Amino acid sequence: xxxxxxxxxxxxxxxxxxxxxxxxxxxxxxxxxxxxxxxxxxxxxxxxxxxxxxxxxxxxxxxxxxxxxxxxxxxxxxxxxxxxxxxxxxxxxxxxxxxxxxxxxxxxxxxxxxxxxxxxxxxxxxxxxxxxxxxxxxxxxxxxxxxxxxxxxxxxxxxxxxxxxxxxxxxxxxxxxxxxxxxxxxxxxxxxxxxxxxxxxxxxxxxxxxxxxxxxxxxxxxxxxxxxxxxxxxxxxxxxxxxxxxxxxxxxxxxxxxxxxxxxxxxxxxxxxxxxxxxxxxxxxxxxxxxxxxxxxxxxxxxxxxxxxxxxxxxxxxxxxxxxxxxxxxxxxxxxxxxxxxxxxxxxx
Numbered sequence: 001x002x003x004x005x006x007x008x009x010x011x012x013x014x015x016x017x018x019x020x021x022x023x024x025x026x027x028x029x030x031x032x033x034x035x036x037x038x039x040x041x042x043x044x045x046x047x048x049x050x051x052x053x054x055x056x057x058x059x060x061x062x063x064x065x066x067x068x069x070x071x072x073x074x075x076x077x078x079x080x081x082x083x084x085x086x087x088x089x090x091x092x093x094x095x096x097x098x099x100x101x102x103x104x105x106x107x108x109x110x111x112x113x114x115x116x117x118x119x120x121x122x123x124x125x126x127x128x129x130x131x132x133x134x135x136x137x138x139x140x141x142x143x144x145x146x147x148x149x150x151x152x153x154x155x156x157x158x159x160x161x162x163x164x165x166x167x168x169x170x171x172x173x174x175x176x177x178x179x180x181x182x183x184x185x186x187x188x189x190x191x192x193x194x195x196x197x198x199x200x201x202x203x204x205x206x207x208x209x210x211x212x213x214x215x216x217x218x219x220x221x222x223x224x225x226x227x228x229x230x231x232x233x234x235x236x237x238x239x240x241x242x243x244x245x246x247x248x249x250x251x252x253x254x255x256x257x258x259x260x261x262x263x264x265x266x267x268x269x270x271x272x273x274x275x276x277x278x279x280x281x282x283x284x285x286x287x288x289x290x291x292x293x294x295x296x297x298x299x300x301x302x303x304x305x306x307x308x309x310x311x312x313x314x315x316x317x318x319x320x321x322x323x324x325x326x327x328x329x330x331x332x333x334x335x336x337x338x339x340x341x342x343x344x345x346x347x348x349x
Contacts, residue, residue, distance in 0.1 A: 020049065020053060023049070023052065023127055024045055024046070024049060026123075026127075027044075027045035027048055027049070027123065028041055028042055028045045030113065030123055031044055031045055031111050031113050031114050031123075032111065033111075033112065033113055034111075034112045034113075035111035035112060035113075037109070037111065040098070040102050040103065040109070040110070040111055041111050041114075043102055044094070044097070044098045044102060044111065044114050047094050047097050047098075048091075048094050048120070048123075048124060051087060051090045051091060051094065051124060052124050052127050052128065054087075055083060055087040055124065055125075055128050056127060056128045056131050056132070058083050059080075059083065059128055059131070059132045059135075060131060060132055060135040062079070063076055063079055063080055063083065064132060064135055064136060064139070065139065067079065068136075069139055087124070087125075088121065091117065091120055091121050091124055092117065094120065095114065095115075095117055095120060098110050098111070098114045182203075184199075184234060184235070184237070184238040185199055185200065185203060187238065188237065188238075195237050198237075199234060199237055202230045202233055202234050203234065205227065205230050206227055206230055206231065206234075209223075209227045209260070209261075216260060217259070218257035218258060218259060218260070219257065219258065219259075219260045220254060220256070220257060220258075221252055221253075221256040221257065221258045221289070221294070221348070222252055222254055222256075224258055224260065224261075224262070224263055224264065225249060225252065225263075225287065227264060228247075228263060228264055228267055228287075229247070231264060231267060231268065232245060232247055232267065232285075235271050239271075239281060242276055242279060242280060242281055243280070243281050243283070244280045244281065244282045244283070245281075245282075245283045245284075245285070246283070246284050246285065247285045247287075248285070248286050248287070248288075249286075249287040249288065249289075250287075250288050250289060252289045253289075256289065256292065256348055257348065257349075258294070258346075258348060259320065259324050259325075262317065262320065262321070262324075263287070263294075263296060263344075265314065265316070265317045266296060266298050266314075266317065266342050266344065267285060267298065269298075269314055269342075270283050270285075270298050270299075270300035270340070270342075271283070271300075273300070273302065273340065274300040274301055274302065274340070275300075275301050275302050275303045276301070277301045277303075277338075280301070281300065281301060282299075282300065282301045283298070283299070283300040283301075284297070284298070284299040284300075285297070285298050285299075292347060292348045292349075293345065293346065293347050293348070294344070294345070294346040294347075294348065295343075295344070295345055296342070296343070296344040296346070297341070297342070297343050297344075298341070298342040299339055299340070299341045299342075300339065300340050301338065301339060301340075302335060302336075302338065302339055302340035303337060303338075314333075318331065321346075325346060325347070328346065328347040328349075329344065329345060329346045329347070330343075330344070330345040330346075331343070331344050331345075332344075
């Protein structure tokens with residue numbers, strides 16, 4: 001790790017050296033325009049290099065990161081002014097250096113461009129501005145990458161939170177569902193009914209679904225329907241002649257996937273909160289699928305005293321729908337003196 005850091009620093013130093021050598025060549029070419037005195041031009045360019053380097057490094061390592069990027073614009077303007085005044089003074093000194101030490105007070109011996117204070121300043125500040133612009137671009141790219149990483153971490157945290165919440169909701173649904181089903185099985189066992197083995201088999205299938213399949217993010221829609229049918233068969237055994245149920249569905253593609261245990265709680269709720277009237281519990285279930293949209297309609301006999309909408313199952317399923325299919329579903333729940341209705345429209349991804 002230390003070796004890598006050292007090599008990285010050495011690489012940066014070499015890169016800076018190469019860049020400043022390129023700036024020196026630029027100065028030599030720029031100030032050598034219309035001048036045949038190479039020694040004068042090179043010496044004048046060398047004298048300008050420390051001024052350019054110092055001004056540039058103050059800009060990119062102090063002014064921009066400490067003040068401009070942090071939006072401390074007042075201090076940035078103040079210290080930029082100080083930097084400009086000092087660098088401008090040194091540029092004036094460089095012109096006098098060319099006049100006094102390099103051309104021995106002979107104005108005609110000076111390189112033409114080095115005589116102009118404006119052109120000398122332009123050359124220096126051009127380098128400073130270009131490097132500062134590159135630094136700003138680099139900082140902007142770095143900031144964008146850090147922002148993306150932070151957004152990714154936030155999304156990952158939110159995803160983990162949603163997964164934990166979904167697991168919690170599933171844990172609430174499972175005991176609730178099993179409690180109802182085991183109560184039914186207990187009643188059949190007491191009566192030593194012939195249907196008990198078949199009921200145990202169907203319950204076994206449902207347990208397998210609850211314990212192993214619900215850990216998957218998605219299951220086949222046909223699989224969910226199959227377990228709905230098993231659940232209905234169990235309830236038929238429990239209600240016997242008091243149950244009048246109609247379950248209709250169309251042909252559904254094997255490729256369609258859905259979150260496990262998403263539809264079954266609606267069916268369970270109709271049995272749990274359904275009311276027997278005139279000797280019958282009436283439940284109508286219509287499940288139709290067109291392309292990737294599911295339409296589920298559940299209707300059961302009820303009474304105004306029943307508060308179906310406050311059950312654990314329905315509340316949990318609403319939360320799961322919001323977590324898994326936000327803006328992709330429409331859920332309507334209606335209740336009157338005679339019936340309780342659930343209408344779900346769901347678009348599958």
